[in-house]
Amino acid sequence: MSKTTEGEAVQPPAEKIAEGDLKPQTESKVEAGVEDKKPQAAETDRAPKLSAAELKKRKQAEKQARRAQAKGAGPSTSGPPTQQKGPAARDGPKQQKDAKQPAKEGQSRPLPARRRPSQSEVPVLEKAKKEVKKETKQQGLFFGHLYNQPRQHSMVGASKDVHPAVLALGLQYSSYVVCGSTARMVSMLLAFKAVIETYQTPVGTSLARHLTSHHLSPQIDYLRSCRPLSISMGNAIRWLKDIIIKIDPSTPEAQAKRDLLSEIDNFILQRITAADELIAETAAKKIEEGDVILTYASSSIVEKTLLRAHNAGVKFSVIVVDSKPLFEGKRLARDLANHGLKVKYLLITGASHAVRDASKVFLGAHAMMSNGRLYSRVGTALVSMLANDHSLPVIVLCESVKFTERVALDSIVGNEVAPADELLSESERKDLLPLKPFLPKSVTARADEKDKSEGGEEAKDSPEDVLKWIVDSPNLQMLQVLYDVTPAEYINMVITEYGSLPPSSVPVVHRLSTNI
Template sequence: MADTNPQNPTAGAELSPAPAKDQKSPKADTKQAQPKPNGTEVTATGPNGEKLSGAELKKRAKAEKAARREREKADRQGPGGGVPHSGGQDKAGNQKPGKPWQKVEVQQHKDDSVAGSKGHHKRTTSTAAADHQKNLALRGKGAQGGAQAAAKPPKDANQVSLFGHLYGQSRRTTLAGVGKDVHPAVLALGLQMSNYVICGSNARCIATLLALKRVIESYTTPPGHSLSRHLTSHHLSPQIDYLVSCRPMSVSMGNAIRWLKLEISKVDPDTPENEAKEDLCDSIDNFIRERITVADQVIATSAGGKIQNGDVVLTYAKSSIVQQTLIEAHKRGVQFRVIVIDSKPLFEGKHLARALATAGLEVQYSLMHAVSHAIKDATKVFLGAHAMMSNGRLYSRVGTAIVAMTANEFDVPVIVCCESVKFTEKVALDSIVSNEVAPPDELISPLPLTHTATTTTTTTATATPDQTGAATAGEAQGVKGSPLSTWRETDNLLLLNIMYDVTPAEYIKMVITEYGSLPPSSVPVVHRLSTNS
């Protein structure tokens, strides 16, 4: 007699004749319909009601298993968790830990909880999808609670929403929390930049390179590492991160640091460490001399030749290259007058007016509100640059665009003096997308002074030589008696202290670089030449 026990299907297949094509295989029947422990019989069917073969059942089981694994992976990576609960039993009858994607079920009968998984059939796709939707709802509460627990602190109500993407991390003003890997020279430099003791694109670039030079001199390559690989990633990166936390890098600083990293990557691993460090320090000195010092001399000579006798040169704030240009023209014996336009909070024009007056030039000092009156006497406008963008626009101290547009309105040529190290491949269309936001308290001024800060050079002599824009900014913070001292508590009042603005290229007559005089449209060409050289 044939053995038809489902546990031994092979024996039954040997004694029974082969079934016809339209007959169903006993093997398939036994796998399609297996009795449940309670005596009921369940038949697995497809979406159209047809019975599934063993291969189809196996394929569907594999797909369900893959779907469960995907849900498990998604739940582990999701922000919220599910509701903890019992996860059922394994084949040995032991309790399994609960999993977040499993459906929470109420135990109704003791027999159902004791029964093993051997006799249970797998859930169909429709049942799994329904349970998944319920589990999503359950996880929604957990995810919402987790999001609330890990929610970021509320946004500062005193921030201007249009520039909200620029605020980011507050500027570092102390050494609290600084890593031990930061060099003391870099620590001092960061605080000096944050407090405007070192201000200006060229000054910050030179100071950064000199500080990194000291970092390289004190560096020792660990055993088993090469200088070209370890110095940049493990030693220079903490220094740069600290400087960025004190104040965002200028374009010239970014170009100089990229150049330095490229030079480090070119160091031959077979070169002795002392020789490699000496070569890097010499390269830094050559970069400062060629790209900044000598470039400034060439620009000052070229731009100074455009100043004629009887000219009235108007400039804004303070630029080291403009100052050098004006002094160079004065040394050649050209008789001209200078108008310095200035604005808060840094009042950099005071230092320029003092330096020019000390050199023997006739200087007129005015604030921004008088630019439309001062421009009537001007014959040329000389401006410095923080950066020249690839689309020919000038990125400089906030207020520069107003001066350039006013000069264009009065048909006064605007000349920009800029080194090629300040050129960038970036494009700027406005001052909103990319800018630097300084603390708004720097805009708060004390009560009006008894004298007027207008025209003569004697006005600028009241400040001591060691005073900087930081003194003005620090004096403004916490000023008692100022009308804006309680601005944070005043409704509908916000202070925005952005550092730079963008001047359209059509307002610029000429850009003078160490490569010569060129129109703003030629900026990307010069940038490519200076980068490849």
């Protein structure tokens, strides 16, 4: 009884299974009905020829099997080879051997099983996923994707390669000391001048290769962590990198640094200072006697335009519409009033009344999109739509350095989210403290328990407790977006250093300005 009937599999002992001498089951039928004298010939006849793609897949499978063996993924198999109902990790060695053997015709070769994480890691991963889902839920449904990185408010965690001038500038960004697209870009370029002045090229490399990737990148990353880069800042960074790459490696380091500093000064002079003068001169001619100019928030180029027209002897008045939390229009209204202009200051809630008295609308810009839409401080779209409803001309003053090839259809996909606690000022929080008795007990219970655990007794309510009440409220979320998008049909004219043009000409001017 040395032979077996056809279709039966030989049951080898368990010792051979543990030692790895077990052959794949796909060859058991071949061995069952063939004489022992020709096992090698039979196997050669039945093995199909493999294509190049199948050989490549086999090599990949063998490589994965070797990696799994190197990691120590090889638990003992004490059961018979026919029992394959366990998890994939237990069948790892057997599938690794099957991957090394050629597959039969019409039968797929089993792939090596991926190593699953250990049982101790699974609860940690599930807990992390739950925390991410919970955090996304608290951030809101539509704007949750904008909370990618918390804003940096200190120098903690900054790279050692960040220059002190950049550290100070980043803190000014996050605290709104330096605010406005143009001001942020100019201050960034001036900080980069300080970085370049103190830079020394390491031995064995060149300034063109090392300065951009190893020295400027940490500065840019830190500024981005303090506050997202504006469109004009991104354009200026790309321009500066292009200038650095074009430096001849044979140029001495001192000469190359002087050339870079000179290029930055020329960029600020031509693209900002001279451009603002041309725009202010062109826009001031649009102001006539008796006009009432409506503007929103604060724009440096709008302020220059109004002051130029006033110094030219044109008699007109200004209405400044403003909104929280930055109240940028307060400074603009104060400066204009100090120069002798008649100024009326209103909040955004009175914009519908302000447009009734206005004759023209002058707006600044954070960026002009390629589809002609205006990307500016949140509330600009509301003012533009109200002005269009009252047939008022809406004029946008914008330098070409703020033009971009991007397209914006709404304010949700791309925007900047500021900390929500900035929505309520210190005085507003104090005014909300008397409302505590009317709040649900579940909202104020956590804050009271925390105060008792820290101080031993219930402490006196402070303005910071108002934020705790809002955070602990499950049905209340605070959201503060900084920009909105104004459709091109609500804009009559865009004035740049290249002249007055319609919003549809923005892509042409952008190509013209980038090819200079």
